[in-house]
Amino acid sequence: MATSSYYVPESSRLPIFTSIGLICMAAGAAGMINHISSGTEGWAFPHFVFFTGALIVAAVLYNWFGMVIKESMGGLYSQQMDRSFRWGMGWFIFSEVMFFAAFFGALFYVRQWAGPWLGGSGDKGVSHMLWPDFIYQWPMFNNPAGADLPGPNAIIDPWHIPLLNTILLISSSVTITFAHHALRTMQRGRVIFWLAFTVILGAVFVYYQILEYVEAYRDLGLTLASGIYGSTFFMLTGFHGAHVTIGAIILFVMWIRIVKGHFTPDQHFGFEAAAWYWHFVDMVWIGLFFFVYII
Amino acid sequence: MKIRTWLSLSSIALLLSLSSLAKAEWGVNMTEGVTEISQSIYDLHMLIFWICVAIGVVVFGVMFYVMFKHRKSKGAVAAQFDESVTLEWLWTVIPTIILIAMAVPATKTLVEMYDASDAQVDIKITGYQWKWQYDYLGEDVSFFSNLSTSRDAVYNKEEKGENYLLEVDKEVVIPTGQKVRFLITSNDVIHAWWVPEFAVKKDAIPGYVNESWVNVPVGQEGIYRGQCAELCGVDHGFMPIVVRAVSQADYATWLDEQRAEKEAAALAALGDYSFDELMTTGAEVYAGRCAACHGQNGEGMGSMFPPMVGSDIVLNDVEKHIDILINGVAGSAMQSFAEQLTDVEIAAVITYERNAWGNDTGDIVTPRDIIDARQ
């Protein structure tokens, strides 16, 4: 099955296409956003560039993973190669952790230091002279600038949708573990069932998250632009939601592969990587639930 | 032999010129400043400097010795040792001790610098792109301070004066022998208020207030110059600080003068001004306050700063024109000039913009229009 020497792939077209796709997406997105902000003419071109880039990247990803799958099925990968993938995925997830750490850091900083200073306490409490009417509290319903930059009227109640979502995600972490066990003992029917179940839990989570956002924007006045509470709330939950979406898509791909009979009990790193990712997304949510919603 | 003497002669010359550098007026070293704090910072600086020099002499000394003695070309044969636990401990512990010796005085000085309590005078300093506003809290005195070096001097069309780029139209005045607290903030981006002689440097953060303080000893009356020390946009290099330290008696007189001037300006706004008077004043104000962004001849600058020539607002919309000057444009570099300029000056500069560089609208805006608009 596995070869003994390390597999060094031949030259490939895919990376360069990925680079081209990425630069098109980046430049296109920048152009689009600038046009949205300034309301100037000529929006069509950046949109075109962005979507072309996105198409290229999507096509490349499809082919790239397809190729890796083929190579893996073809037995080109040694145990050592498998370890390279593991280390790669592990450290990639670590980098994602650090990405979220930046946003959590911002939240803690504001609550621990910036907010109290603006409200007149702590080392830089003199700053209060600039915002004499501001009283600091968290959640921040009133912003320092007061009426010019209104805060939210209310915030999301943690014990409804968020609690439900917590239960959904924790269950999904359990179900994916069931799927993994089943895979290791070669019970394909159960793998297919539990994995499908996991994907559905993820999808329901995203659905509720969207409901929550609609409620926030429509009824609570809680928006990106409602001061630092809204900023941290939406950035943290938004990036998390995006990760759940991506994770669910990856799991769905794994589901298709299992249906096609791709994995074996002792070689299924693709599945494991997806599962790691899913657990990571789950851990982030627990942090969110505590620090964004409850406390 | 010849070469030897040459070498030693030239190295003596080099040393001499270096030592004269050190004494030269324009300075190669940190200023000792005029306050206790600035003095202790200077001492700290010299202490660390000499420690580093000493370590450098030892380390580089050994290196140069090795480079001369242990060359292959001199037949050196390499030893093969590659470890010495004793040595390695030694050069971990000794630097640690040296560092602790530095940290002690540093901590002491820092604690002093942070103690802004019990100040007798409070001045709120606000950074603007690219000028400073000074508010004497509780004294009803407030003004702006702008660079007074002319653009012609900057563009080499005119001789550069002694205090080139370090001179302002209105100095901030502080009393000696009193603890003066600065409350530093900003109206737009981050600036930093720095006067080397006081060893005061504090960032001006929009929306927050930083404290700092100075106590200039009696007998050290004089002019002290500094600059903005945080990149704040195009004219970051052109927002100097000039402090005049005066005796307490002179300070009191000065405060009275300021209040009297303010009243006089309010009265002046009620007078009548001819078109020519407004245009002359307006041209001065424009050159001093507006040209930095809108160009010497109203041509604007880049895509960020709109031209005045042919601007729709300038040509057609008087009310909007007045409104922009009084309230500024939120979220842009165009700030409110309500506090910075008198009614007469605002009226004059608007009139000027509407009639200069081919903007021949013939409109006259009078100080009374401004007083009305302010209400």
Added chain:
Amino acid sequence: MTTTTAAHDDHGHHGPAKGIMRWVLTTNHKDIGTMYLWFSFIMLLTGGVMALIIRAELFQPGMQLIEPEFFNQMTTMHGLIMVFGAIMPAFVGLANWMVPMMVGAPDMALPRMNNLSFWILPFAFGMLLLTLFSEAGAPNFGWTFYAPLSTTYAPSSVTYFIFGVHLMGISSIMGAINIVATILNMRAPGMTYMKMPLFVWTWFITAYLLIAVMPVLAGVVTMMLMDIHFGTSFFNAAGGGDPVLFQHLFWFFGHPEVYIMILPAFGIVSHIIPTFSRKPLFGYSSMVYATASIAFLSFIVWAHHMFTVGLPLVTELFFMYATMVIAIPTGVKVFNWVSTMFQGSLTFETPMLFAIAFVILFTIGGFSGLMLAIAPADFQYHDTYFVVAHFHYVLVPGALFAIIAGVYFWLPKWCGNYYDEFLGKLHFWLSFIGVNITFFPMHFIGLAGMPRRIPDYALQFADFNAVASVGAFIFGFSQLLFLYIVIKTIRSGKQATPEVWEGADGLEWTLPSPAPYHSFSEPPQVK
């Protein structure tokens, strides 16, 4: 070249494809390393030309050549391009070439991703450079892009800048993951961690720094994007945010970033000095521990860049002490290098000259760093040319000299020919003199009170500025000589032996020169 390739090609691959497509499509660590190095050199010239524009304008007081607005764009782009375009890719290029050879691997662990990491860069920098020609002009808020100058008050090109930074971040993270995977997983049998060559060790640790801090940079530019275009208040006090929050996040990335630019340099120097002293490296294990300590400390010192923003007293003290501590492990390294030379049998080929200059001049830069670390004194130094002098001493005769030393050291291994020793030495002396004339006077003007990032200055700073500008041109033009030497060596030159240098030691020197296309197809055994 063809014969060696064929001999080591047992996967049934053909050698490199011909023409430009060889480079575009390659998955080979040497090809990719070469591309990284050339890219970095082009960026060095680009960023260098910007530096020369800066120095030309600062030659005399008054505005002569450019407008203040353009000056700010030059300062910003110079910093960004040098840091992200010249120094970092050069180290990645060296890692690509040398790490697989040093650990006895056939290639990098993830070769296709390797190609992707590289090819993102030219596009990203192309986009960044194009903003120079846009109507709004290039980014003008300094390489540290402090909010709100970089948000509310920024030119519209900031959006392109933000996405450019995202791309560079992606590239760096992928590159770092690749190096980590290679080192963890592809070492030859018998190569335990404490037998790894120091360049491998330093890059190993550097890669972790990259993986830990690049995402934070991505996070902070994302916050900027949201503040500018979508109404969030991260850096806006009116909505409860804080501009200083930006600085905390930026420097949490930024300080480790400067060590990212120096740790691999330490590694290179730790190979060159023993080689030309013909003596094993002194204190190998303390070198490893010192590197790890520096990396660890780099995460808890960031606020030394923010001593004047009004941090609470205890915070200020903590960051001062933590920063000072870094002098200890760094000192260990310096002392180890000196001890390695001690009682050696020294020769002074070009790589050795650059390495010795590195040790001396980096240490001078480190001393000024230590002075900056003393918080009360930093109130006087901060944002003056003293800081500019500090970081150019650690970056130019520090990081850049180490890179140049590495290139001379390994060039015979890469292309099979020795470089011209006379020209190499000439290049060294011109660079050494030029660099000191440029950056030494900056200590003086900084102490005398000249702020950084200003296009025009008061008259008392004129003389030293003129001197610095002259030095910059000497140093800059000497680098064209470097270009010439490298091209000449690739084309011709004395045939190099596998060992290349008399005192060389390590797996990479067991391969023929030039090294075969796939380094080790059979893992060598390390005793």
